[in-house]
Amino acid sequence: MIQKKVLVVCMLDSIHSARWLTQFREQDIDFLLFPSSPHRRVHPELERLRSSSEAASFRLAPLARYFALPLWVLDKFANKFFSWVAFESGD
DSSP: OOOEEEEEEEOTTOHHHHHHHHTTTTSOEEEEEEESSSSOOOOHHHHHHHHOOSSSEEEEOTTHHHHHHHHHHHHHHHHHHHHHHHHHHOO
């Protein structure tokens, strides 16, 4: 059977993210974690999941530290731009 791979974009310092991921620890899933905003510390519960030897694996995205800030800024400007375009083109 092929292992499922899931990209999770979340707040790495949130207990809610860690608790949500905990429910999958007995399943054969490879989770790749990407921070939803820059400069997030990893919650201790999430660190425990990452270092556990459960069926699921939890990894931080490589280079996430470098891409989190530019992607966050792009998301902020893109949302404002598309909201403005939708507002201006509305009847």
